Amino acid sequence: MLFFVFLSISCWMLYTAVANMTDVQHLVACLIAISYKHFTPGSNIALSLPKRVQDNNNPHATLALNSTINNPEDSLPLELQRMAVWPITVFRHCDESPADSFDGKRQESHKSYIIVVYSEEEDDVTEDVAEQLQFLSYSASWNPRARFVVTAVIKAQLYDSQETAKNLLQEISLWKIFDVVVIVKASATHNTEKIKNDIQNFQINTWFPYQAPDRCSNVHEVTLLESWLMEGKGRLSKNTNLFPNKIKYDLNGCTITAATFPVDIAVGPYRYVDKNDSTATPSVTYESGTEVRLIKSVAEKLNLTLRFLPPPSKNEKWGDLAEDGTFTGLLGDVVYGRADVGFAVWPLHPKLLVIMDATKSYLGDDWVWWVPCAKKVPRWKSISMVFLPSTWSALLVSVIFAVVIIPCMVTREPSELKIYRNCGNSVSTVWATFLGVSIPRMPKTVPVRTFLISWIWYCLAINTIFQTFLISFLIEPGLQHQMNSLQEILASEKKYGYNEWFDMVVRDTEDEFSETILRNRVACNEGNEPPCLDWVAHHDNFSLLCSRALLQYILTREYLDKNGKPLICQAGGLFFPVNYVTYMAKWNPLLNRFNDIITRLLESGISDKWIESGLYLQRVHARTSSRRVGVGEYYDISLEHSQGIFAILLPGTILSVMVFFLEVFYHMFSLK
Known part of the structure; x- marks a missing residue:
């Protein structure tokens, strides 16, 4: 109980x-x-x-x-x-x-x-x-x-x-x-x-x-x-999911604000949007450009209404930290919440990720050095290029040797013709043989004749080689030396530069010349101001560090010679790689959805198609035509190809006339 x-x-x-x-x-x-x-x-x-x-x-x-x-x-x-x-x-x-709290440690x-x-x-x-x-x-x-x-x-x-x-x-x-x-x-x-x-x-x-x-x-x-x-x-009471996915793929037409500015191939020109309300914040629209098409595609897939801010004023472009401690340009628009996203071939950088978020990279690019393309060797130099300078020196020494040796041999041969005993006649004989011209009389003695035959064989071999390569050099004399490394660019003591906004990227490279480059570089801004590209292409006195994709795009329509070949060439290999992204306000909830759509666009290959179509349109607008000569195609030898021949013929003719008149005057005065 x-x-x-x-x-x-x-x-x-x-x-x-x-x-x-x-x-x-x-x-x-x-x-x-x-x-x-x-x-x-x-x-x-x-x-x-x-x-x-x-x-x-x-x-x-x-x-x-x-x-x-x-x-x-x-x-x-x-x-x-x-x-x-x-x-x-x-x-x-x-x-x-x-x-x-933030102490630099991860x-x-x-x-x-x-x-x-x-x-x-x-x-x-x-x-x-x-x-x-x-x-x-x-x-x-x-x-x-x-x-x-x-x-x-x-x-x-x-x-x-x-x-x-x-x-x-x-x-x-x-x-x-x-x-x-x-x-x-x-x-x-x-x-x-x-x-x-x-x-x-x-x-x-x-x-x-x-x-x-x-x-x-x-x-x-x-x-x-x-x-x-x-x-x-x-x-x-209901045991329901308390954390459902709140960011859907349909955002019901909500507005997203983007900040950008015109950049070749990536962002096209803009125009202002007319609004009935004069007090509303001004906005612009962009119609062309690979990045514009990408962001518009993402906004369309997510059912977002895309709105663009006017480009940054005062040429602030991507922006920087101002003296008063504020951010300017696109950086300020995104950080201060005036824009939700910012893009304009903006490279991914760890320092920017402290104050902003970045989408998945959708375009990889290489920054390389660009120098003036090697110019063609003047055709009047074509004959001198058949042999190396050392070979020409050896030929001159052999001529002098033959001129000296023949009189020496004749002195031991009393029965030899008198014309070979004279030094002037010996020079004429040796030079005539060297040029493949017949001599007035053959020597009689065996030693002199043996030497002269050996000299003729030597000259025949030289002339055969010379004539074989002469036509090639007359038609295509080749190119002058072109700088092909950063060391050559710095050693040339010519000016060089790049866009000043990329100082922080150059500073982070592991190249041993980074400090020298930062100290002496010239600022080359968008819109070719100052005209850095003109300096490289037309004045041969400048080198440029620039995006490979951007220069390839520009060279489809500008800075081409009459045959449609570029005047600006790449020097050396990769200087530093760059991945372009769209930056978003820190902790933006749409980041993952943006990355999902960007991934699908990249996997579909449509972004590459946009770039290729942009380059194709540029080539069409440029209307360049170049005549490519295939292997085995014939050339018509013209007067232009004979510049080297006339470069020797004219001085030789002038010299001959001068010698002729000197002989005439000599005989005139000697008879008196």
Whole structure:
């Protein structure tokens, strides 16, 4: 009998303990249930608590398993840790920065956040959560793309739970946090869900962006996803998914603002859009360009309304850090929120990723050095190019040797003809033989005749080789030397330059000449101002570091010779690679959707097709025609090809006439 009495008392005590669970205990149980279902096991949970919850003076701590918590309100960290599923990092809002604030070291981003807000009145909740979010944002592990659970405990008895949730979600949306639920206890006067015997509950609310053109990134209405029923140990009423994918592929015509400026092949010219409202912000539109077509395709696939800002003023282009500490150009438009995206063949750079997000790279490019193409050797030099200078020197020495050796041999042969005893006649004989011209009389003696025959054979071999290559050099004399490396460019002491906005990229290269290049470079801006391309193509006094794709595009219509061949050539290999991206405002929720569409466009090959069609149109507009001579095709030898011959003939003729008149005058005066 006593046993049954004891059992009844024990059951009554257990029922009483369960039935008398406090609101805080139910809230802890609710958070534990949500964490277990929706947080990835093993990922770090960031738990943000207000000052009054944590008595430890350390604002940033990781709780150990043997932590002791005295108050029921402090049971959440211990309960999460006891489950041994996630490491817990506790943050307490204070005037100091988090211990893992930005210190140059890479930190692992948090994947889940739980933010607990305590407030006396309804109006203080929003301010409290804003302060905690600001404090969390100072951490290097800050990640607005994580899953957030924000719970608000209000001690006041009368408040509007739905309005409180809406105000909290509005504040949270300002931090670009979209995967978020807000837990608020249903107020006594606005409890919209009473289940069985007037049971109270915690309402789990969220909101959905991009529902209509006028309901995009601002909170207009709150959606009740789930309720925690405060009966017994508590339970979720519907067991629904609290973190559905809120960014769909159909964004219902919401507006996205883009910042760019005209760049060859990537972004075409713009025109202003007429608006009926004169007070509205001016906007422009772009119709052509590979990047413009890409961004328009992404916007079309996501059902976004694309709007363009006017190009940056004062030639700010991509932008930089101004003296007053502000950002200019496209950089300022994106960072300060005037534009959602910015593009204009903008290279991916690690320093920019600190203040902006970047899409997947959709165009790879190489930056190389460009120099004047080697000019053709003047045709009047063609004869001199048949042999190397050393060979011409050897031929001259052999002629002098033959002129000297013949008189020496004749002195030992008394029966030899007198014409070979004279030095002048010896020169004439040797030179005539060298040119393949007959001599007046052959020598009589065997030694002289043997030497002369050997000399004739030698001259025949030289003449055969000379005549074989002469025609080739008359038709195509070849090209002069062209610089083919950075070392040659620097050694030439000619000026060089590139777009000044790429200083930071050049500075990051591992090339040993980077400092020298940065110190002496000339700024070459868009629109060929100053005319750097003209200096390279027409004046041969400049070298340019530029995009290979851009120069190939320009050379389809400009800087071509009369045969349609480019006047600007690449020198050496790759200087540094570049990947072009579209930059977005930091933590933009559309980043993943943009990357998905860009990936599909790249895999389809349509972006390459756009580039090829752009180059083809440029070639059509250029209307260049070049006559290509195939192997084995005949040439018509013209007077132009004979410049080298006349370059020797005319001086020789003038010299002959002068010698002739000198002989005439000599005989005239000698007879007197």
